Amino acid sequence: MILFLGPLMQLSMDCPCDLADGLKVVLAPRSWARCLTDMRWLRNQVIAPLTEELVFRACMLPMLAPCMGLGPAVFTCPLFFGVAHFHHIIEQLRFRQSSVGNIFLSAAFQFSYTAVFGAYTAFLFIRTGHLIGPVLCHSFCNYMGFPAVCAALEHPQRRPLLAGYALGVGLFLLLLQPLTDPKLYGSLPLCVLLERAGDSEAPLCS
Structure with a gap:
């Protein structure tokens, strides 16, 4: 969430309601x-994060890691995850939402950032040994979407907003290793699997 400090600031700046009103809406049982x-909300915030993390992290990583090692598996598994999002091309072409060139360009961009995101959640899964972190992260990112950097550059409060973006990235990089230290999470199933397979030198496991 800290990585999205800039987008969260942008969201709060552009929101017409104040913090108290926003919290009332978020905590209201009627809103939930x-x-x-809402089937779209359930798909994006619950079903997709749970099923995709289960398939691409909890199931696929343990199959790939013993064959190629943890490092290559972390970067190979997200490629399948990225390709799995190509179905949006069919939907956009069917409803003619844009030109063919723009649709394929958008798909290539989506493949790129979903692959990067997949590598990050694979890293989380390996380092923590739990699926809950990747699932919550996936759900949050689905809600936030890709950061509107162009809008931030043209925002009336551009300087504090860009500072928030930079601070978020900096804190994310600074805290990534210590907050995912395997010592905090006990036994790591994937690392145990690799140890049994004879690979006890996996750097991500320590």
């Missing part, structure tokens, strides 16, 4: 009831 009856 409305979300739970």
Whole structure:
């Protein structure tokens, strides 16, 4: 979440309601009831994060890692994850939402950032040994979407906003290793699997 410090600041700056009103909306049972009856919300915030992390992290990583090692698996698994999002091309072409060139350009961009995101959640899964972190991260990122950097550059409060973006990236990089230290999370199933396979030198496991 700290990586999205800039986008969160941008969201709060552009939101017409103040913090107290926003919290009331977020905590209101009626708001949650409305979300739970919205199939698109359920797909994006619950079903997709849970199923995709289960398939691409919890199932695929343990199959790839013993064959190629943890490092290559972390970067190979997200490629399948990125390709799995190509179905959006069919949807956009069917409904003619844009030109063919723009659709394929958008798909290539989406493949790139979903692959990077997949590598990050694979890293989280390996380092923590739990699926809950990747699932929550996936759900949050689905809600936030890709940061609107261009809008931030043209924002009336551009300087503090860009400072927030930079601070978020800096804190993310600074805290990534210590907050995912395997010593904090106990036994790591994937690392145990690799040890049994004879690979006890996996750097991500320590």
